Amino acid sequence: MTEVELKLRVVATDHPAEGVRRLVLTDAEGGDLPAWEPGAHVELTLGEGLVRQYSLCGDPADRSRWQIAVLRERHGRGGSAFVHDGLAADDVVSARGPRQQFAWEPSRSHLFLAGGIGITPLVPMLAAAEAAGVPWVLHYGGRSRASMAFADELAGRYGDAKVVVHPEDEEGLLDLGRIVGPPRDGLRVHACGPASMLAAVEQACASFPAGTLAVERFVAREDAAAPGGAFEVELTSDGRVLAVGTEESILDVLERAGVDILSSCREGTCGTCETDLVEGLVEHRDSILTPAEQEAMDVLFVCCSRAAAGCSRLVIDR
Template sequence: MEPIVTGDAGFELVVHDRREAAEGVVALDLRAPDGGELPVWEPGAHVDLVLAGGVVRQYSLCGDPADRTGWRIAVLREPAGRGGSALVHDRLRPGTRVRARGPRNHFALEPAARYLFIAGGIGITPLLPMVAAAQAAGARWRLAYGGRTAASMAFADELRAEHGDRVTVHPQDRCGPLDLDALLGAPADGALVYCCGPASLLDAVEERCAGRPPGTLRVERFTPVDAGEPVRAESFEVELAGTGVTLTVPPGRSVLEVLEAAGVPILSSCREGTCGTCETVVLGGEVDHRDSLLTEEERAAHDTMFPCVSRAAGPKLVLEF
């Protein structure tokens, strides 16, 4: 059985196992239909699932990267969401086939001697393999895991059984919200901080880490940040380096929409700057970064952009197409 080779069209997976990981959370074990090896991934990676009706959603891989035969994801049913979680909960059963793309990683675990992991609700999923990697590397680490109730917190028992008092499980109905001032009150400890969860948690963690050195904090968002008004109100040009074609991007249209209208082959998914699917190499010009993925250091390089939301800060961008 040959390993799966990834491509723009993606590949097929089959649901091998399904279980309730917590109240409202289903965990799925996905495998290749022929039992072959799946693509390599590292902690922080996510995969696109192409669901019924062409709906595409991203889910963090939360199993063991060393297991090439199966991928684990966990999905929270969100009654007020856009329908993707309902499709997973209602339609994906053992034996169901689903198309996948990826994996991609914009939340990679950087080497460090110390880590502080902060999870809110289903935000625990990308942090699970990070905790295992930190443990295997001999790093000092701790995890603070908050949720609405103990029953809603997926993998909490698994984490406590394996890692003991390095893990603090903090159900809000019994303990109140996470004490971020206590968790983040000692910036001199040199720990890298990784956080995933609802926007309110991420905003609060970012506020408390504002004085820490650049690159100390890494977050992964499920919803986009408010980027404010574009730097440039006027139209701008996008040159495609591979063909020499120049396109005009008017106000009110995204670079992605203009590229698609011109027949440029480009993958996209969330169209709101959170998934990373449409990442594009920038060869020239300055980018008005409006995504929720890049760090300040990555933005300053102006060598990549997400054209679903980001624009030009000047009159022209040169893209690698």
């Protein structure tokens, strides 16, 4: 997918669940929107200083419109409140995307696990699995049925055998150990939801073959912005060597040095600041790379990644 800068117009809104607002967005000039694949997200600029990423949850084949669904976060940082209260039909917002960090991959069978608003990137994945004609099932947990966006719509489309809804006020928390079960050949697991749920999913899948599990996080790892040891960063573009202190990120240092670099979340969840690693060992703190991708030591996210213990210098392609 090619990432581009866009102006998007809000053409319709509704509330598919309590506390969730869905926006339908079109190109402000009336053209086709960029192609995207299940799992992709778009970055929106929501007023001054608010840049947020939201999963695309519509039909990838429909180039005329995009859809996102946003949960009102009671203790958020302003992005969800802006979407709920600050946007109306015909408003235009700046955007960048589509961006892919959570790709759907064909497999012999699929298990989808959603918690709350984590259902959004999975909606187009379910359609892709259905179109592929392979076995799949979704287990979807939420506080209550009324709070679970798309639950009735998906169950009506695919049936209760494939869309299994688990309201917490009726059943308690998802029994992920039972749901995941033992390793199976050809299984692909996609999970999106709160950090506690994803930690339980990772534990349940610990004995599965590498590459079985793919997760998307809406919240950064706890250590993403934690202090670390000091180190140096060398830039391939001009050979400059910059010092990174214990309380600052590589991104902080690059910006201070006048290096032109795109960034957004500043906590390792969006992927905007991905940078090629030329030399050195990285302590990965992002919420994007798989364990195998981390071991490859060929990219890092300068907003949160640091030099690994014993490595005094990273050489990056900047």
